[in-house]
Amino acid sequence: MKNGITRKQQGCNVSMTSSHHNTNKEGASDVVIASSAQGEVKLSLSCSSALHGSDFRMPTQEQLLKMMEDKCLQLYKITDPTFSVTKMLKDICDSVLEFTTDSNDDAQEGSMTISSIDVSKESDVNGTPGIGGSKDLDTGSHSSNGSIQVNSFSALVSPRGPISPAHQSSLDDAVLVSKMDRTDDIPQSDVRMQPEDPMYTNSLSLVVVPNHQLTADDIRSFHDVNDLTKGEENNQISWVNESTNDFPPPFSYIPQNLVFQDACVKISLSRIGAEDCCSCIGSCVLSTNCACIEKTGGEVAYTTKGLMKEEFLDECIAISHNPQQHCFYCKDCPLERSKTDGCLEPCKGHLKRKFIKECWSKCGCGKQCGNRVIQRGIACNLQVFFTSEGKGWGLRTLEDLPKGAFVCEFVGEILTVKELHERNMKCAENGKSTYPILLDADWDSGFMKDEEALCLDAASFGNIARFINHRCSDANLVEIPIQMECPDRRYHHVRRYLILEFALFTTRKIAAHEELTWDYGIDFDDHDQPVKLFQCKCGSKFCRNMKRSNRSTRSALIAG
Numbered sequence: 001m002k003n004g005i006t007r008k009q010q011g012c013n014v015s016m017t018s019s020h021h022n023t024n025k026e027g028a029s030d031v032v033i034a035s036s037a038q039g040e041v042k043l044s045l046s047c048s049s050a051l052h053g054s055d056f057r058m059p060t061q062e063q064l065l066k067m068m069e070d071k072c073l074q075l076y077k078i079t080d081p082t083f084s085v086t087k088m089l090k091d092i093c094d095s096v097l098e099f100t101t102d103s104n105d106d107a108q109e110g111s112m113t114i115s116s117i118d119v120s121k122e123s124d125v126n127g128t129p130g131i132g133g134s135k136d137l138d139t140g141s142h143s144s145n146g147s148i149q150v151n152s153f154s155a156l157v158s159p160r161g162p163i164s165p166a167h168q169s170s171l172d173d174a175v176l177v178s179k180m181d182r183t184d185d186i187p188q189s190d191v192r193m194q195p196e197d198p199m200y201t202n203s204l205s206l207v208v209v210p211n212h213q214l215t216a217d218d219i220r221s222f223h224d225v226n227d228l229t230k231g232e233e234n235n236q237i238s239w240v241n242e243s244t245n246d247f248p249p250p251f252s253y254i255p256q257n258l259v260f261q262d263a264c265v266k267i268s269l270s271r272i273g274a275e276d277c278c279s280c281i282g283s284c285v286l287s288t289n290c291a292c293i294e295k296t297g298g299e300v301a302y303t304t305k306g307l308m309k310e311e312f313l314d315e316c317i318a319i320s321h322n323p324q325q326h327c328f329y330c331k332d333c334p335l336e337r338s339k340t341d342g343c344l345e346p347c348k349g350h351l352k353r354k355f356i357k358e359c360w361s362k363c364g365c366g367k368q369c370g371n372r373v374i375q376r377g378i379a380c381n382l383q384v385f386f387t388s389e390g391k392g393w394g395l396r397t398l399e400d401l402p403k404g405a406f407v408c409e410f411v412g413e414i415l416t417v418k419e420l421h422e423r424n425m426k427c428a429e430n431g432k433s434t435y436p437i438l439l440d441a442d443w444d445s446g447f448m449k450d451e452e453a454l455c456l457d458a459a460s461f462g463n464i465a466r467f468i469n470h471r472c473s474d475a476n477l478v479e480i481p482i483q484m485e486c487p488d489r490r491y492h493h494v495r496r497y498l499i500l501e502f503a504l505f506t507t508r509k510i511a512a513h514e515e516l517t518w519d520y521g522i523d524f525d526d527h528d529q530p531v532k533l534f535q536c537k538c539g540s541k542f543c544r545n546m547k548r549s550n551r552s553t554r555s556a557l558i559a560g
């Protein structure tokens with residue numbers, strides 16, 4: 001396939017040939033993208049039939065393209081009627097040329113090989129999908145020493161230690177991607193792609209480790225440097241580590257809460273009565289009698305710009321600053337019950353928070369109603385980064401944020417508190433932590449069955465909120481429960497099915513690049529908490545861990 005250098009002149013030929021000798025090892029397939037100084041781009045695919053038996057028959061070009069288009073529809077859900085595989089191949093060539101002409105007036109010469117791996121066999125027991133095929137490599141060119149310069153690279157990464165010299169390079173086995181500085185640890189023979197220009201210090205290197213068996217955690221730790229959310233959110237959320245060679249921990253990104261196992265979450269349309277929906281037309285923020293807004297005492301929580309109203313926000317912040325004044329005690333605390341196996345300890349109290357009731361699908365208003373902020377998803381530009389204060393990874397904003405802006409929900413697995421306790425016990429044995437938050441808003445309503453006392457754990461399955469670190473008292477985010485369709489406060493707020501929400505809003509103006517923090521409500525004096533306490537490095541002058549004077553009784557989040 002050849003293209004001329006300008007988009008107007010470009011032409012695209014698709015031709016197919018087959019050979020009887022193997023061009024690469026068993027079952028491997030390569031995509032080679034080569035460009036010449038004359039502005040030609042060549043895309044060649046090679047694959048071996050070795051794994052599929054000896055009765056290999058070359059399909060016709062038409063058969064192949066038809067099969068691929070069916071696959072794109074069924075497997076990748078590409079439903080655009082104008083989509084065609086030929087056009088996509090041509091687009092790849094165009095992109096190479098576009099990049100070359102945009103970034104450099106002189107056309108470059110070079111090539112790169114993208115190899116496919118099949119780790120689908122390595123799916124973990126929980127059904128975490130394997131990664132099949134190569135991922136998102138951008139253009140590159142050969143350097144004099146034979147390695148390939150990567151101009152930009154959206155890649156999978158693996159937090160692996162130095163690679164032993166015993167490894168020999170091969171494109172057929174596991175593929176690892178490492179940060180540039182880590183390639184010092186790796187024998188040159190194992191490095192297949194390596195950024196050479198210091199300008200690309202945040203680019204990644206592709207390292208091939210032969211015969212390496214990928215584990216489930218390996219697969220879960222492959223995080224795209226440009227988007228940790230795997231495309232699940234409105235905005236991409238990149239990650240960066242300017243301090244160490246560490247990679248983000250293994251976890252699966254989920255944009256909505258999911259039940260782990262025993263949690264009893266009963267949501268059905270029939271449970272959502274007319275009294276829990278509004279019949280407004282237009283934006284409820286301007287309405288005088290919106291039934292949803294009536295649920296929160298007739299107080300509209302949002303401004304017309306989609307920010308939380310200052311008065312409402314300040315009350316929420318005051319509750320979080322003075323938990324003792326806003327606590328209720330349950331008669332038969334599910335948390336204590338889960339810990340003590342029969343022997344009930346005194347309940348330390350749970351926070352009674354203000355909550356927001358957003359409009360929902362059964363309401364008369366539409367998606368653009370001003371009383372629907374959280375359900376429109378993450379709107380700010382965020383980044384995960386490695387903190388320099390010893391807190392591990394953290395989340396920061398890349399843009400200035402006003403006071404009262406919605407940042408993200410807290411999403412995780414929905415567990416019963418009994419399951420959380422069991423999980424914490426296991427974590428204590430293997431040095432891991434849970435990142436739980438109790439859904440305890442309604443625990444004062446009498447005896448609850450074990451399967452009804454719920455919490456969220458974001459350590460293994462969670463959204464971007466799992467990276468938000470704790471700060472005592474003067475955190476720049478505050479958590480506010482959101483109720484949508486479900487009137488049952490036990491779930492706090494349930495969106496669609498099986499979704500519980502807990503949203504984080506800014507408590508003040510936040511400047512670009514500031515770390516986002518919230519007060520987990522930890523009592524650093526309570527050594528009886530089911531999870532291991534950490535040494536707080538929040539740096540706040542109100543730090544409860546340092547002073548140990550302010551004895552909080554909140555149990556909003558028992559951090560591990």
Ligand SMILES: C[S@@+](CC[C@H](N)C(=O)[O-])C[C@H]1O[C@@H](n2cnc3c(N)ncnc32)[C@H](O)[C@@H]1O
Nearest residue numbers: 391392393435466467468469470536537538560
């Ligand atoms: C919800 S996670 C936050 C993300 C975490 N830092 C990471 O690297 O994945 C909570 C964990 O982060 C660490 N952490 C959070 N806030 C901290 C703080 N103020 N000081 C020290 N460690 C903190 C603790 O290990 C805690 O168990």
